[in-house]
Each structure stands twice: as C-alpha cells, then as structure tokens.
Amino acid sequence: MKNGEMKLLYEGKAKKIYESSLDEVIIYFKDDVTAFNGEKKDSIIGKGKINKKVTIFFFKMLEEKGIPTHMISDIDENSFLAKKVEIIPLEVIVRNYTAGSFCKRYGIEKGIKLEKPIVEYSLKNDDLGDPMICRNVVLSLRLVKENVLNKLEYYALKINNILSNFLEEKNIILVDYKLEFGISNNKVYLADEISPDTCRFWDKDTMESLDKDVYREDKGDLIDKYSEFVRRINI
Known part of the structure; x- marks a missing residue:
C-alpha cells in the first residue's frame, strides 16, 4: 500500500x-x-x-x-x-471487572467481578478528554436516536458474551473494553478496532495485564505482553 x-x-x-x-x-x-x-x-x-x-x-x-x-x-x-461509515461520536464501554477510571471514580479496589456487565458511554472529543456521558444526555443532545442507542447496547453486550466465552477458554479475563460504531445507509456497524489497545485482558491465574496497562503503568515490555496475548488466542 x-x-x-x-x-x-x-x-x-x-x-x-x-x-x-x-x-x-x-x-x-x-x-x-x-x-x-x-x-x-x-x-x-x-x-x-x-x-x-x-x-x-x-x-x-x-x-x-x-x-x-x-x-x-x-x-x-x-x-x-x-x-466507509459515519462514526457515531460515542465510545461504548463495557465493564466486567473493576479497573482503571472506574475504580478512581467510585473509590473502589481493582479486580472485583461485577454482578453483571455495565455499559457506559463517553463522548468522543479529545479536546474535552472524552468525558463520560449518560444515556439521557446522549438522547437530549440528539447525538443518536433512541433506537440506534438501544442497538449499540445490544451489540455491545452480545460482543461481550462472545468474547468473554472465547477468552475464558484461553484462561484470559475480559476485564473491560471500549467500542466504536458507525452508520452507513441507516445500518449500524462495529467499527475501529478491538485490540490490546482498547481492551483490558488479564491472565486468569495471575491477574497480570496483557494489554496497554503494561505501558500505562510501566509494568514491562509492551510487545512481549501483546505477543503473549496473540499466542494465547492462537493467531
């Protein structure tokens, strides 16, 4: 190319x-x-x-x-x-365990398994630091229509089920992750990426990170951990 x-x-x-x-x-x-x-x-x-x-x-x-x-x-x-899609200006975040900003926001410890997956949203705006935004504000600002927002949540939870089950077989915990979606001809598509950059993956036994937290927290060699994740999922 x-x-x-x-x-x-x-x-x-x-x-x-x-x-x-x-x-x-x-x-x-x-x-x-x-x-x-x-x-x-x-x-x-x-x-x-x-x-x-x-x-x-x-x-x-x-x-x-x-x-x-x-x-x-x-x-x-x-x-x-x-x-080519029109990117919806929201990051859809799914959380299965407590980690990262969620812990800081609510003053809770890292690594607690949540009763059920939580879907959150943040506004895609680098200048504002991608602030969290609630469902009612999304709809009030007309960022997306309600039927589209419902579809985003449906897809996000279905993706969570698919990936969590797959990774569990590899002894990996899907802690949390963010998704982006786009629209083309009135149809919603999953867009952007799903990778160690956008997800938290933990080893089930050691709780060690196989994702970008290695870089955020200076916990080792990023490529080594990303490569280990690739080997674990056999690709």
Missing part, C-alpha cells in the same frame, strides 16, 4: 484512515502508543501489526456470530479495507 498516493481522511493517536474509494477506506495501524490523553507517548515497532492482526481476528469471529462490522478484507500487516 502506497499511502502517499491516497487521500488521508483522518489521523488519530493509533491509526490513519485513507480514502480508497467513495464507499471504502483503508485503516492503517500505527506503531504509536499513547496514554493519559496523549500526555505519555512513544513509538514501539510492531505494535500496529499486532493490533491489526487481533482486530481482524475478532472482527471475523464477530461477523460469524451475527455482528455486522465495517471490515471488508485484509490488505497487509498493518492495514485492512473497510466500509
């Missing part, structure tokens, strides 16, 4: 989006890694390749289970072809 020959539509912290055609885009995974809203950042060779590989693997799995994704086909080690 010759990136210089294509129109760059968007560049985020971890990916670049190029226009492939009127209806398709190329998602390119960078080696950049950031934490704390970009306050900490580095470039780690091989990270983009791993995140793209994991995303493709999970998107294919979810497609087979009835979750529509915007992925069309694989391209190369760092890129895949995707349907």
